Amino acid sequence: MNRIILLLLLSFNFTLYSQQKQNQILEKEIFAAITKTGTNLLKTSKAHSVSIAVVNNGKSYTRHFGVIDKEKQSKANNNTLFEIASVTKVFTGTLMANAVLEGKINLDDDIRKYLNEPFSNLEFNENPIRIKDLLTHRTGILTPFPDTKEIRQKYSPDSFLVHKNRLDKSYTKSDFFNALRKVKVDTLPGTTFKYGALGPELCAHILENVYKKNFEDQLHQVIFDRSKMKSTRIKLNKNDIVANGYNESELLMTPLSSNLWGASKMLKSTINDLTKFIKFELDRNNKIVLESHRKIAKNPDMGYFWEIQTDDDGNTVYAKDGGSNGTQNILKIFPESNFGFVIIMNQSDKNSGTYLESAVNNLLNELKQR
Numbered sequence: 011m012n013r014i015i016l017l018l019l020l021s022f023n024f025t026l027y028s029q030q031k032q033n034q035i036l037e038k039e040i041f042a043a044i045t046k047t048g049t050n051l052l053k054t055s056k057a058h059s060v061s062i063a064v065v066n067n068g069k070s071y072t073r074h075f076g077v078i079d080k081e082k083q084s085k086a087n088n089n090t091l092f093e094i095a096s097v098t099k100v101f102t103g104t105l106m107a108n109a110v111l112e113g114k115i116n117l118d119d120d121i122r123k124y125l126n127e128p129f130s131n132l133e134f135n136e137n138p139i140r141i142k143d144l145l146t147h148r149t150g151i152l153t154p155f156p157d158t159k160e161i162r163q164k165y166s167p168d169s170f171l172v173h174k175n176r177l178d179k180s181y182t183k184s185d186f187f188n189a190l191r192k193v194k195v196d197t198l199p200g201t202t203f204k205y206g207a208l209g210p211e212l213c214a215h216i217l218e219n220v221y222k223k224n225f226e227d228q229l230h231q232v233i234f235d236r237s238k239m240k241s242t243r244i245k246l247n248k249n250d251i252v253a254n255g256y257n258e259s260e261l262l263m264t265p266l267s268s269n270l271w272g273a274s275k276m277l278k279s280t281i282n283d284l285t286k287f288i289k290f291e292l293d294r295n296n297k298i299v300l301e302s303h304r305k306i307a308k309n310p311d312m313g314y315f316w317e318i319q320t321d322d323d324g325n326t327v328y329a330k331d332g333g334s335n336g337t338q339n340i341l342k343i344f345p346e347s348n349f350g351f352v353i354i355m356n357q358s359d360k361n362s363g364t365y366l367e368s369a370v371n372n373l374l375n376e377l378k379q380r
Contacts, residue, residue: 037071040066040071043064043373044072044373046376047369047372047373048062048075050369051355051365051369052076055361055362056258056359057356058076058254058356059086059356060075060354060355060369061090061281061354062074062075062352062373063284064351065289065350065351066349067348067349068289070289078090080254080256086356091252091253093252093255094278094279094339094354095337096275096333097330098277099330102274102315103210103213103316104233104299104302104314106141106213106217107298107299108301109221111297117141121140121212121216124216124220132195134150140200144212145209145306146203147204147205147209148203149208149209150195150196150200151194152196153189153193153196155208155211156177156178156181156185161177175266175267178268183270183271186211186270200307203309206274207274209315214271225273226243226244232298239279239286241279241283243277244278245272252265252278254336255334256336256356257358257359262336263334263335263358284341288341288343288350288352291343292345292348302314302316303316303318313328316328316329325344325346325347326346327343328342328343329342329343331363331366333362333363335358336356337355337357338358339352339353339355340353
């Protein structure tokens with residue numbers, strides 16, 4: 011009997027040791043793929059800093075490359091606060107998914123049901139803009155909010171961001187609604203894709219009307235508090251410092267500005283918090299996540315502000331990228347593989363998106379080969 015017990019214990023210990031060794035090899039390989047990708051991205055782009063986080067089967071792997079501040083030569087870490095820009099939109103979409111599940115909002119509803127005035131102009135040949143049109147950038151309104159036509163005509167492309175930032179600083183919610191009263195719906199809602207701030211900002215306003223609660227408070231209740239994301243926020247605290255970002259000429263850029271709800275681009279977050287968000291998005295028991303991932307539009311395929319893609323193996327991928335005046339980032343979720351990652355670089359110019367997408371492909375290829 012003792013011999014049998016001894017053999018069982020030895021077998022158990024050997025199995026445990028083999029599993030631990032396999033996990034160590036896997037961890038080493040993931041870090042090797044991250045390091046190769048981050049190092050190459052620094053070399054090919056003008057970025058001074060690159061941060062990469064991978065979540066695989068519930069474990070997080072993070073690395074930071076280069077310097078976040080080229081003057082002080084300081085490095086980023088897991089608690090460095092970055093602008094995540096348009097990745098903010100998928101957080102807004104998650105709140106809308108929660109509202110749909112709670113029966114507060116219906117995707118096919120006329121958006122005017124949730125506004126405080128008639129807005130008789132918000133239809134095309136008696137076809138109204140629906141909630142799902144906001145979530146998929148298909149409102150039929152081609153005018154941006156705020157309208158940048160004047161500054162595009164007046165200033166050179168090199169100085170556009172500076173003047174756009176000034177416009178955003180002065181553009182209020184009153185200006186937003188004044189423009190909404192006058193705007194024309196140019197095409198049939200649900201048919202023409204036009205990316206912009208209108209959809210997510212109107213979603214935030216609708217959510218506040220429905221729940222009688224501040225938009226950022228709702229983010230905490232539905233996402234941040236559940237995921238223990240303690241550093242992600244729209245409005246900065248007094249001592250918060252956002253990571254430096256640079257333009258094509260390596261000039262330090264000012265952070266994004268907005269007097270609206272912040273639902274389209276104003277979240278700031280850390281690598282530590284973003285790994286928690288990836289885990290939140292990979293939870294297939296989370297009905298809010300499943301709803302936010304549901305395809306509600308085609309060509310391009312979209313969920314609740316998520317871009318829905320298919321990888322080389324035929325698996326579904328949920329993606330969102332964002333760019334501020336001086337940073338670029340991309341987030342991808344692979345539910346079928348229980349895998350996700352985020353890459354952030356502190357450089358934003360006309361080529362940054364290309365470099366970032368190349369880094370994404372390199373990271374995926376490296377991980378496949380290992």
